[in-house]
Amino acid sequence: MDLRAIGMGLAFAVMWSSAFTSTHIIVAEAPPLAALSVRFLISGAIGVALALAFGQSWKLSRAQWRATIIFGLCQNALYLGFNWVAMTKVEASVAAIIASTMPLIVGALGWIVFRDRIPPLGMAGLVAGFGGVAIIMGARLQGGVDPVGLALCVAGALALAVATLTVRGASGGGGGVLMIVGLQMLVGAASLAVVSLLTEHLSVAVTPKLALAFTYTVLVPGLMATWVWFRLVGRIGAVRAATFHFLTPVFGVAIAALVLGEKLDWHDALGVAVIAGGILAVQISKQEARR
Template identity: 85%
Template structure:
């Protein structure tokens, strides 16, 4: 892995992790599902326009359409929908920590349900990662964290993990990466618009802070981080690129503390370190299996 790949991985992790803080700002002043639907509508249209400009087509293979619809629902509507609603009552750092366990959940489900090979290092990583979550959440629950919001974060991570394990061969066929991402966003926007119409009353407190957070969320973690991710995967492969996910809990908690002033204690620091180590161990074990 060269220096450029390391720089791209660090940039991706930082951008991706910052979304929890900007989201927390948005949902404090606007309904979460409607806001997320609007975000995906804008991002999806931009993505498709750019894809068409690059000569990409929306004539996808059947496997790609299946993956696009599944990910549009599971990742954009369920995973992020649950997280955006959860962050109306829980801290951004809590949402970041739970979301960061997705690679651990994928590893555990792959091992238990799909009988995928797991090395001793990978098993150690799973145990350590979930132990780190227990350290943080035990202290947070005693401190009064909203259990309903916490469960929504867990449901979101599970939805994304199941989608990740279910979709196979989604990269084959026609179309292109940017087109697939744009279509996924439009599918998520449609599902979230229906959910918002059924569950929310639209009331928005428009402020410069809200506008800045919304634009930032669309451009940086939404489009820029996605573009960097696919460039990184093309450079070093998906397995190695996924190693940078171990930084998500570290950056997510740190950014929330700096920007939002969320308090941290030794339980958080210890738990984040253990989770990051567990994710890293799981990803490194996958690299050894691939070789």
């Protein structure tokens, strides 16, 4: 892995992790599902427009349409929808920690459901990762973290893990990466808009703080991070690129502490370190298994 790839991976991890902090600011001042739907509408429209400008087509294969719809619903509507609602009840650092366990959940479900072979290092990583979550959440529950918000975060991570396993191997056909990403966002926007109209009171006062956080979320974690991620995958491959996800809990907790002033204690530091180490071990074991 060269220095440019490392720089891209670090940039992606910082941008992706910062979304939890900017989201926490948004949902404090706006209905979460309505705000998320608008975010996806804007990001999806930009993505599709750019894809068409680059000559990409929305004539996708059946497998690509299946993946687009499943990911649009599970990743954008369920995963992020649950997380945005959860962050009206829990701190951004809690959401970042739970979301970071998605690679661990994918590994565990793949082993249980699909009988995937996991090397000893990967199995140790799974145990360590979930152990780190137990360290943090045990202390947080004693400290009064909202159990409903926590359950919503877990449900979101499970939805994304199931979607990842469901569509794995779906490739081929027409279209292009940017077109598929844009269409996934539009699927999420449409489904979230329906739920928002049925469940939320659509009243919001646009403040400079809200406008800045929303613009940042659309442009940086929404578009720039996605673009950097696919460039990184094209440069070093999906398995090696996924190694950088071990930094999500580290940067997510740190950014929330710096920007929002969320308090951390030794349980958080220890748990984050153990989770990060577990994710790294799982990803390294995947690389070794493919050699």
